[in-house]
Amino acid sequence: MRYRIWLSPPHMGGGEMKYIEQAFSSNWIAPAGPNIVRFENELVQYTGGKYAVALASGTAAIHLALCALDISKGDIVLCQSLTFVATANPILYLGATPVFVDSEPATWNICPEALETAIRYYLIRNKKPKALICVHLYGMPCLMEDLLAVCYRYGIALIEDAAEALGSEYKRKQAGTFGEMGIISFNGNKIITTSGGGALLSDSKVLTDKARYFSTQSKDPTPYFQHSELGYNYAMSNVCAGIGRGQMEVLNERVAARRANFDLYSHYLKDVPGLSFQQEPDGAKSNRWLVSLQLTGNACALTPESIRLALSGKGVESRRVWKPMHLQPLYKIAPYFGGDVAEDLFENGICLPSGSQLTSEEVSEICEIIMETAQKQKSCS
Numbered sequence: 001m002r003y004r005i006w007l008s009p010p011h012m013g014g015g016e017m018k019y020i021e022q023a024f025s026s027n028w029i030a031p032a033g034p035n036i037v038r039f040e041n042e043l044v045q046y047t048g049g050k051y052a053v054a055l056a057s058g059t060a061a062i063h064l065a066l067c068a069l070d071i072s073k074g075d076i077v078l079c080q081s082l083t084f085v086a087t088a089n090p091i092l093y094l095g096a097t098p099v100f101v102d103s104e105p106a107t108w109n110i111c112p113e114a115l116e117t118a119i120r121y122y123l124i125r126n127k128k129p130k131a132l133i134c135v136h137l138y139g140m141p142c143l144m145e146d147l148l149a150v151c152y153r154y155g156i157a158l159i160e161d162a163a164e165a166l167g168s169e170y171k172r173k174q175a176g177t178f179g180e181m182g183i184i185s186f187n188g189n190k191i192i193t194t195s196g197g198g199a200l201l202s203d204s205k206v207l208t209d210k211a212r213y214f215s216t217q218s219k220d221p222t223p224y225f226q227h228s229e230l231g232y233n234y235a236m237s238n239v240c241a242g243i244g245r246g247q248m249e250v251l252n253e254r255v256a257a258r259r260a261n262f263d264l265y266s267h268y269l270k271d272v273p274g275l276s277f278q279q280e281p282d283g284a285k286s287n288r289w290l291v292s293l294q295l296t297g298n299a300c301a302l303t304p305e306s307i308r309l310a311l312s313g314k315g316v317e318s319r320r321v322w323k324p325m326h327l328q329p330l331y332k333i334a335p336y337f338g339g340d341v342a343e344d345l346f347e348n349g350i351c352l353p354s355g356s357q358l359t360s361e362e363v364s365e366i367c368e369i370i371m372e373t374a375q376k377q378k379s380c381s
């Protein structure tokens with residue numbers, strides 16, 4: 001299917017080719033080179049963290065974050081249930097045990113109370129969870145103060161999946177810089193892209209060095225290839241890092257454009273009953289990577305599927321909210337703590353086109369289609 005309006009297409013800034021040409025003219029067509037070093041520095045500067053490692057994907061970054069924390073077989077890793085499967089899969093790569101936790105209804109992110117219940121459940125049984133992966137879903141910052149307090153109280157390492165949240169802030173601090181480690185994705189549909197890629201952020205030199213070492217096959221410091229530990233080939237290419245450098249130049253504009261999309265959607269849809277958007281907690285600023293709303297409707301109201309089909313019929317791509325991990329066939333035996341918030345969001349939520357090149361006419365058209373669908377649905381009662 002080719003759409004006229006995509007959910008979140010790549011948006012080049014214009015500076016990318018210059019850095020790609022530098023890579024070509026210097027023949028750094030490799031998973032090493034000056035673009036990588038500079039891209040990492042630019043990420044550090046932008047986020048205000050201390051260290052960054054550019055990697056092949058966001059998934060690789062999560063995998064290496066868990067490796068750096070020595071997560072291994074049988075360890076419990078707590079994880080937000082409402083997310084993309086890439087958040088949780090690295091737990092299984094390592095043979096660790098994922099334990100999923102529900103969301104809270106305002107931010108749609110992990111519920112601190114349900115989290116604490118899960119932690120206590122395992123502590124009583126002498127199985128202390130080793131790490132938590134929270135997710136800033138669709139760019140919306142988690143309730144960071146509460147989460148950090150819980151992690152601190154029980155001594156649990158926090159990994160922030162900020163794959164969708166580059167440029168989001170909580171109390172003037174960037175998403176991805178709160179936990180022991182944070183990860184970002186530069187996949188094609190994220191707020192900025194390197195065509196494919198990711199990064200790991202941390203204030204710890206020890207953890208960053210470990211992750212970098214694992215990312216290049218865990219080579220010992222010997223003049224020949226000696227390996228004492230299992231490693232991976234997860235480094236970012238210097239060509240991709242060039243795209244990233246060009247994208248960093250326009251990141252603030254991309255955040256502003258997506259936030260403007262959100263303002264327009266909420267303006268046009270304000271009179272449609274039973275719609276509620278993901279909400280910024282106090283002191284938070286979401287990059288509004290994807291504008292996401294929940295239908296809290298009455299008997300014959302809109303459904304996510306009726307909206308998706310109506311939009312698709314007009315060449316507009318939209319997407320259902322992630323199916324929670326605890327409902328996935330892949331994770332059916334994993335423990336789950338919480339209620340039905342994540343499940344409700346899956347059943348009643350939808351993500352609308354949110355690209356940074358979306359025009360106000362397009363937003364208006366999309367809202368018209370949604371309102372027409374609402375009208376039709378009403379008349380069936």
Ligand SMILES: *Cc1c(COP(=O)(O)O)cnc(C)c1O
Pocket residue numbers: 056057058059060083084086087135161163164184185186187196197198
């Ligand atoms: C995109 C995404 C990832 C994975 O990033 P890749 O670069 O595609 O591997 C992880 N978590 C979330 C929430 C994502 O949206």
